[in-house]
Amino acid sequence: MIHNITTNEIRQMTDAEGLVLQGCGGDIQEWLDGINSLFTEAEILCNGEAFKDIYVFEHDGLTNILFPFADIAPENLHIGRLAIWRLQNHHAFGGTWLSDYLPNRLGVNNDTADIDEDEISVLDQIQKARTKEKATPLTEPHKPQDHTKSEPEL
Numbered sequence: 001m002i003h004n005i006t007t008n009e010i011r012q013m014t015d016a017e018g019l020v021l022q023g024c025g026g027d028i029q030e031w032l033d034g035i036n037s038l039f040t041e042a043e044i045l046c047n048g049e050a051f052k053d054i055y056v057f058e059h060d061g062l063t064n065i066l067f068p069f070a071d072i073a074p075e076n077l078h079i080g081r082l083a084i085w086r087l088q089n090h091h092a093f094g095g096t097w098l099s100d101y102l103p104n105r106l107g108v109n110n111d112t113a114d115i116d117e118d119e120i121s122v123l124d125q126i127q128k129a130r131t132k133e134k135a136t137p138l139t140e141p142h143k144p145q146d147h148t149k150s151e152p153e154l
Contacts, residue, residue, distance in 0.1 A: 002028050003055045010057050010066065011108045013098060018068035019086065020101045022094030028056055031065055042085060049076035059105065066098060 024031050032054055039045040055066040069077060086095040102108040 001053050002032065003053060005055050005057050007057055007059050007106065010055065010059075011102065011106055013066075014102060014108065016068055016070060016098060018066050018070075018098045019082065020064055020066050020094075020096050020098055022064045022096070023062045024056075024065045025063060028054075028063075028065065035067060039082070039085075042081060044078050044081045044085060045072070046076045046078065047073075049073060062094075068098075 021031070021035075032051060036045065036050040040050070045051075049072055051067045051072070053068065053071055055068065057064055057066070086093075086097075089095060096104075
């Protein structure tokens, strides 16, 4: 089943783990079917196991999907193969663990999981300002002097 949730709801999932795929445009059911098929072929999902419940949320203009591990029997999820798949395909799917996504993309840690919408808005503004600061040089870039030109003699 496909569950549409808010960014605030995903922020509350600090006790969960799963795979987040970023930038999932198009039909979400096709994503669910495609990932289940792909993971079965790659023997990441075993014994007929499949993701049934996924969570779709928007962040920074992207549609993202959380494939939670909670409903998958541990013996039917080959986490080592999934880790390798995630690294090999990060450029295509933007795959990351939920436990990495929460602090790195949403600024969430266990101490901030219980904050309200106004505090979240402030945190988002701070995160955007920090990102902008990192991209903006603090000083003008050094421009080398042109020593090929001679000064006019007086």
